Amino acid sequence: MNNSSNVCDVCIIGASIAGNYLAYLLSRSGLNIAIIEEHKEIGIPLQCAGIISKKLTQLIDVPEEIILNRVKIAKIFSPSGGSIELSGDEEPYIIDRVALDRLFYKKNQIKQNIEYFLDEKFKTFHYFKENNQKLIQIETSKRIVSAKILVGCDGPISTVGKLLGIQNNTISAIQIRIKGNFDENKTNLYLDPQWKELFGWIVPEGKNIYRIGLASSRNISKKFKIFLNQLNIDVRNKISQQGGIIPIGKMNKMAFDNILLLGDSACQVKATTGGGIVMLLNASKIAATCIIRCFKENCFSKNFIKKNYEKVCARTIGKQLKINYLIRIIFENFHSDDFDDLFKIIKTAKIEKIISLYGDMDFPRSLIFKLARNFTFLKFLFRILKKNPNLIYQIIITLLF
Ligand SMILES: Cc1cc2nc3c(=O)[nH]c(=O)nc-3n(C[C@H](O)[C@H](O)[C@H](O)COP(=O)(O)OP(=O)(O)OC[C@H]3O[C@@H](n4cnc5c(N)ncnc54)[C@H](O)[C@@H]3O)c2cc1C
Structure with a gap:
């Protein structure tokens, strides 16, 4: 200039x-x-969990030192403690943001x-x-x-x-970095109606350091304390703490x-x-x-x-962002037991295979089209829609505009 x-x-x-x-x-x-x-x-200030799909290296040249770890499995927990493990060839990067x-x-x-x-x-x-x-x-x-x-x-x-x-529209997030004994190959995601606007996470940074965070719309500090208590994490041992805002x-x-x-x-x-x-x-x-x-x-x-x-x-x-948003509003209408039911059908109705073949962290459209042909999944979705008639209206509005 x-x-x-x-x-x-x-x-x-x-x-x-x-x-x-x-x-x-x-x-x-x-x-x-x-x-x-x-x-x-x-x-x-740092405001990121630093988990990015392998598309990162297809989009830009990333020096090796920026990539701290790669994870093979996403383990997703329901509010009751049930879980499901998803893997594919995604293996997202954990980066130094x-x-x-x-x-x-x-x-x-x-x-x-x-x-x-x-x-x-x-x-x-x-x-x-x-x-x-x-x-x-x-x-x-x-x-x-x-x-x-x-x-x-x-x-x-x-x-x-x-x-x-x-x-x-925004939600708030809090994250700590802490030494721990979780699995270095897994990212854990914790779904719960208490923080229905997103989830809690444990992201393995490597060298036994974990990024533990939570994002939600209200009372984020209180909810984060509840989350850390559930995980038996003593916040006094944290290495650092970050906060941030996420537009949703x-x-x-x-x-x-x-x-x-x-x-x-x-x-x-x-x-x-x-x-x-x-x-x-x-x-x-x-x-x-x-x-x-x-x-x-x-x-x-x-x-x-x-x-x-x-x-x-x-x-x-x-x-793709529209589909991501549709998935989000459906999850927001889930009750605790709906997550367990979803996990059950994922495990039993060949859906795990479909997810591992077509799952994509960023672009979920192909996966959704495949799932829409699975009768068990459709039956589950109709049950959710029947319980939440307002959801049908939200979906139509999202698709139209
Ligand atoms: C807790 C948390 C975890 C996240 N985890 C992930 C993740 O794992 N993977 C992922 O892909 N994304 C993640 N994100 C989202 C990701 O961080 C954002 O999408 C990304 O940072 C957006 O980049 P940006 O450049 O658009 O904006 P930002 O990174 O927000 O940068 C905006 C910049 O503008 C500057 N600025 C703002 N106002 C002014 C002003 N008035 N004058 C001058 N400068 C100004 C700020 O200082 C800042 O440097 C996470 C976000 C949060 C909050």
């Missing part, structure tokens, strides 16, 4: 994974990019056309016209920046989004005149797990292609960005 005039082509708010990766993708185009980040250090956030930051540091402004908070923006072209003036805690494009990569409670009238829902509007929302700010997060990284890496590629086209065709209108970014996302990750 030209410091005397504070003018750039693209101004990105938020230097976490979405902001850093987008800047990296755009850097090859020669556009001048400014990144505003309110924290002094990239990746801090701080290092992942810094991966593209470090690569970007050596690019002439990217400039970081750390410890600087984005406050607001407004449109202005120059030579008959609509541009954006961005106000931070330290400067005024003019840009042709503004990208909100500022997380679940996005200020950019808020200024555009976009608000995510369907993808939001993310195209506006001269503006894009990307990552958690656009709710590009799986409602089944709260995982956002695979989705936002996919969305970043679409966003970068769209932004480069905006400059090539000198067109920055909402309609152009909608066509080249929002609609492309909707056709790709959006469809």
